[in-house]
Amino acid sequence: MAEKKNDDGRPASAWSKVTMSDVAREANVSTATVSRFLDGMVPVLEPTRAKVMDAIKKTGYIRNEAATRLARGTSDTVGLLIRDPNNPYYGILHSELQLGAAEHKLHLLTVASPPGFNPQTESFGLRRLLEQRVGGILVATGTIAPDELSAFVRDVPTVVLGRPEEHPTLNTVSLDEEANAKLIVDAVLACGHRDIVVTFPQTNHSGLLIEHLRGTWLTRHLRDGGANVITVDTPSLSPADLEATHRQVVGLVRERRVSAALFTSDMKLLGFLKAAQEAGVRVPEDVSATGFDGLLPGTELLGLATVRLPVEALARRGMEIIHEEMVSDGTLPVRHESLVGSFLPGRTLASRLPQ
Known part of the structure; x- marks a missing residue:
């Protein structure tokens, strides 16, 4: 029996032997229709959408996104390197970036650095994101050195979030x-x-x-x-x-x-x-x-x-810049922007009493 191939011509992996052609056959539509449905960029009639979705559920099909991006030479995925999301700051930032990605019709692929401050762990996380052929990278950590970061992402649009940085090749949106x-x-x-x-x-x-x-x-x-x-x-x-x-x-x-x-x-x-x-x-x-x-x-x-x-504004502006960088011709200037928060009065601060 001939070896089964994925839609990009590569051998089907052990964890996903179902191809797009199998889905199309099950739904009685063309592979091009299945591809348009999965891309979500071209309208597909509702009856057809329902048939394709049902076929995907029945066959258990999972598209090889990395291979698809490689074949196209483009990507609508943004890689995010972020510190431990258990920290409220990073948790809120992560959630807001997910919302921002959806607004710009982008996908967010996240690698979270474990608690602690280990530049080697962050470097490994960046490599994993680059291996996935992401179209842009957001860096929301404070350990990896700017020169190393610049070397990692010299061919990929990058925005550093949160930390003040004046590196001449890195876009930054920081907190003042x-x-x-x-x-x-x-x-x-x-x-x-x-x-x-x-x-x-x-x-x-x-x-x-x-x-x-x-x-x-x-x-x-x-x-x-x-x-x-x-x-x-x-x-x-x-x-x-x-x-x-x-x-x-x-x-x-x-x-x-x-x-x-x-x-x-x-x-x-x-x-x-x-x-x-x-x-x-x-x-x-x-x-x-x-x-x-x-x-x-x-x-x-x-x-x-x-x-x-202003974490929400930080996430919103960061996603705006990475989106602009991903669709540009590479001639945009490097941007260094900062945001100011607001004071919250509370019971822990009171006027000094006379001694």
């Missing part, structure tokens, strides 16, 4: 960490606080780049505003390092050296609130506290004072 930090500082200073502790990773290594930038700008804006600032290093996100940070802040409050504590994420703020409660330190009576992100479910109910990051 300087402006967002200024929103928090203005609110804290307006409440009369002048003795303030800022906790953040003070070493600028790639895995914690964003939080390093946030803490740096918070400190700079506070000092420009005349505040006395104490900085506490958070060298990693390990439970031990975070607990040590919280203990230091609690000690500063008990010594009455600070009246406000600024954290570079809402998760860190929540961790401090728990530690403060266990230590008998009241928020905001003994110390005001602010976070950064504004994306946790129920942030308003929790009463966190924070900056709400």
Whole structure:
């Protein structure tokens, strides 16, 4: 018996021995009609659609998208490299990018980097996306170096999302960490606080780049505003390092050296609130506290004072740019854009009481 071939002429794989011709035969239509139905770009009459769909269900047909894209030399698939979606920021970003892809009639193929900061893992994820012949790539991680990223995607339109980047060959849509930090500082200073502790990773290594930038700008804006600032290093996100940070802040409050504590994420703020409660330190009576992100479910109910990051706008603009790049002739200029969030007042920030 002759070996069964897929519609691209290659041998049928063990997991999908059904071809488009089998579907067409079952539905009593042409293979061209089945192809148009699967592409979804050309209208197919409803009775025909129903027959093709029924035939696909009966035969269990799965199209070899990689081979189809290779044969066409084009792709309507966008590859997304994203950090752990369990993080609310990345989870919302992922959902919004899926919506944006649908609006532009694109498909989103996602590789999620596991928790932690491993450039090798991210490089492997990029290779997997490129192997799928994607038409464009969105990068929503902060570990892989820009020069390496540029080398990976020199032949594929690319947009980096979230992290500030001025690389001359990489399109970026970032969050304006300087402006967002200024929103928090203005609110804290307006409440009369002048003795303030800022906790953040003070070493600028790639895995914690964003939080390093946030803490740096918070400190700079506070000092420009005349505040006395104490900085506490958070060298990693390990439970031990975070607990040590919280203990230091609690000690500063008990010594009455600070009246406000600024954290570079809402998760860190929540961790401090728990530690403060266990230590008998009241928020905001003994110390005001602010976070950064504004994306946790129920942030308003929790009463966190924070900056709400414009993740929806970030996803929308990123998808717009990648779509423009994918349909262009390669002459579009490299774009570096940034977005500013909005301050969310909360119960954790209050006016400083007279001593």
